[in-house]
Structure formats: C-alpha cells, structure tokens
Amino acid sequence: MTSRADKKSNTRSKLIAAGLKLSGQKGYSALSLREVATEAGISPAAFYKHFNNMEELGLALLDEVGLSLRKLLRTARKNVEPGPKAARASVETFMKFVNENGNLFKLLLGERQGATPAFRRAIHAEMDRFVHEIGNDLERSYAVVRQPLRDPLLTAEAIVAVVFTLGAEALDLPQHKQTGLTKRLTQHIQMILRGSQ
C-alpha cells in the first residue's frame, strides 16, 4: 500500500518535525545532525538520503515558517474586520499564533542574525513578504473608509517590528502572564496607526 516514495516523504516529515522540536528546545544553531536523525528515528547516515547537510534541513524548516505566516494572515483576515477594534482583535489572533507555533516563531526570530547568509536572506525574504502583505491590507481597509494612510508600507514595517519584538518576549512567558503584554502591544499598534493617518 505505502510506496517507497511515500515512506521516504514520511521520513522526511519526521526529520522536519524533529528539527522543529529540537530547535524550539535549544535553538536551531545548536542542533547536530546526529541528534536530529536520532529524534526522527533513523541512523545518522540515512539523513543524507534526504538533505545534503543541516543547512538544507534549516531551509526546509523555513518553508514551514512561510506556510504558517501565510496561514496567520488568512486567519487574521477572516477574524478581523476593519474598524476601531481591529488592533485588539489582530493582536489576539497573533498571540494565539505565537503560542501554537512557538517553535516556528523561535526559529524565525532566533536565526535572524545568526546562521549563514543564505539562511538570513531566506528569513528576511519571509519577513518582507509578510510586511508587504500587511501593508496592502492596511492600504485597502483605510481606503474603504476614505482616510488613506500616509505610507501604508512604512506603517506595516513599524507594526511588524513591535509585534515581533513583543512576540519574542511572549515566548518566555507562561500563557497566563501574557495579558499585560497583549494590552501593551495593542496600544503600540494604535499609536502607530494614529501617527500614520
């Protein structure tokens, strides 16, 4: 029933899951090929049937990050309707995402300046795409109410900066201690939006 190809891609998924789990625990750059292979349940040598080295695994993990950021935007668009309460609702959606995808989020933030140039470039590309999409969303929703923003992209950039900075702080906090942070983050965004009108 399960073909050779199926089994292979199955093992690949296990390697990615293992990499994600371990990088959440001790940071991607501290991972060894051997421990990822062991966590995934294969021998170190078999790792090479799937990736040429750890960096390739890392880039595969970043693909997952991209997917999950796209999912975040989709959820936000569904749950958040433009208006005075948009900031608060967005922040709640975002915090939920951070808590559910902590490992992916840690990878994104933790390797922003570490790692190899290829890795850094991939991360900045993901973040850029994210900023641009939010910029477009802002432009559209403020055009609807006929109060266009001065510079939607600049606004998006500032919002993403505060959101990711405070999101990183949230990672170290137990979920029940995040309320204050959520509130502060909402105020940050409102402040930025106010200043960009």
Add this chain to the structure above:
Amino acid sequence: MTSRADKKSNTRSKLIAAGLKLSGQKGYSALSLREVATEAGISPAAFYKHFNNMEELGLALLDEVGLSLRKLLRTARKNVEPGPKAARASVETFMKFVNENGNLFKLLLGERQGATPAFRRAIHAEMDRFVHEIGNDLERSYAVVRQPLRDPLLTAEAIVAVVFTLGAEALDLPQHKQTGLTKRLTQHIQMILRGSQ
C-alpha cells in the same frame, strides 16, 4: 612595574576582546572555549583562571554591551537637542553607534532568544534599562514644550523596537547602502511620536 594583578586583568581583557571579535564573525553561541583562548593568545587551560565557563565570558561581554549602550545615550543627549529635527539626529547618532560597535550590537540581538535563560535575562534587563531611560528623556523633553506625551514609556518601547529591528538590518549592509534605511527609520520614529501626542 606591571604587577601580577595587572597582567591578569590584561589577559582578561584580551579574552573579552577575542570573544567579541569572534562572536561578531560567527555568533557567540558558535564559539568554543579553545578558539577564544587561542585568539587571546593563551592555552585553553588558562581560560579557567579567568572564567569558569563560556557563559561567564558571555556575561562579561554583556557588561560591555551595557557600557556601550550607556555611552550611546550620553552621546545622543549631547548631540540631540529637542525639536523637530530630533528624530533625524538621533537616528544618525544611533547608526554611527551601530557601525562602530557592530560586534556588541550583534551580540545583543543575536542572543536575545538563543543561549541560556541567564543570558536572555541579562539581555532583556539591558534593553529594559535602555527603554526606561529613553522614556524618561522623552517625558522630560516633551514636558518642556508643554505637549506631554500620552505614555512616554510605551512610546519609548515602540521606538526601541523599530530602532533595533532596522539596526539589525543595517548590520548586513555596507555603510554606503544605509542611507535609505536611515531615512526610513527616521520616518518610523516621527510616525510613532506623532501617534503618541
């Protein structure tokens, strides 16, 4: 002339300089005790006469970060007088600092989520102090012109978030390509200040 204690603290300085140089090149978490010792010109075993382990060296490096952030504030206070051009002047002072202390800045940003809990705590403490000092500065200078900010601390938090985020991007750019970034950063700050009045 040079006492035993002098020589010892001299070697300690060399270890710190070595750690800073190497962590700028490949990231602090990728450093080995042996290579730091070699770079400083001593044997690996002698490292232990100065620090019990690499983490202690790391905390010593963070002390340097604290010193240099304090120096940055001092310079900014000297060069930047409150007024419409404050943002631009502050950003220029900051960019100069980033270029001159790239290694310290990389350490601060790169280990924000990596490393051990003690390390993370030390970094967040430094950044917190920085935010509070800027918050106080903002409060004072806007009180003078009788247009107090709604929440100086919140404003400072947002400003530091964008400043550090874009500063991190600047680290990867050659100095002559930073002009656009400097301009954008200035606009970010003006936007935040506008929104917090």
Add this chain to the structure above:
DNA sequence: TGTACATCAGTGAACGCGCGTTCACTGATGTAC
C-alpha cells in the same frame, strides 16, 4: 502470474577531529623576616 534483475531508503561500523576539562608542572612575582 511468476521470475530475474534494478533501485534505493536505511544500516552499522569506522574514520579523524575539535571539543571541554583535569592535572601535575613551571617560573615569575609577591611576602615575611
């Protein structure tokens, strides 16, 4: 359907390497008299 051969994901042993840490030591500096 059955047979003979090809493919290839995963194995297990082996390699050389840099690592952190220990230890007994050396010899210059410091101290007491």
Add this chain to the structure above:
DNA sequence: TGTACATCAGTGAACGCGCGTTCACTGATGTAC
C-alpha cells in the same frame, strides 16, 4: 638589602566524547518480460 618560602597565571599532555562524513551492505519495493 638578601634570603627563603608562598602564591598563582599560564603550560602542555592527556582523557573521553559527540561530532560529520564515508562506505560497503541489506532487504524491501519496483520494473520488465
């Protein structure tokens, strides 16, 4: 000032360990006839 002893920063060799990588291999899956 000179002598005898104590201190201690730095040395060099040794250790066991986990690492990335290679290699010939196995045996299940796939393919051709």
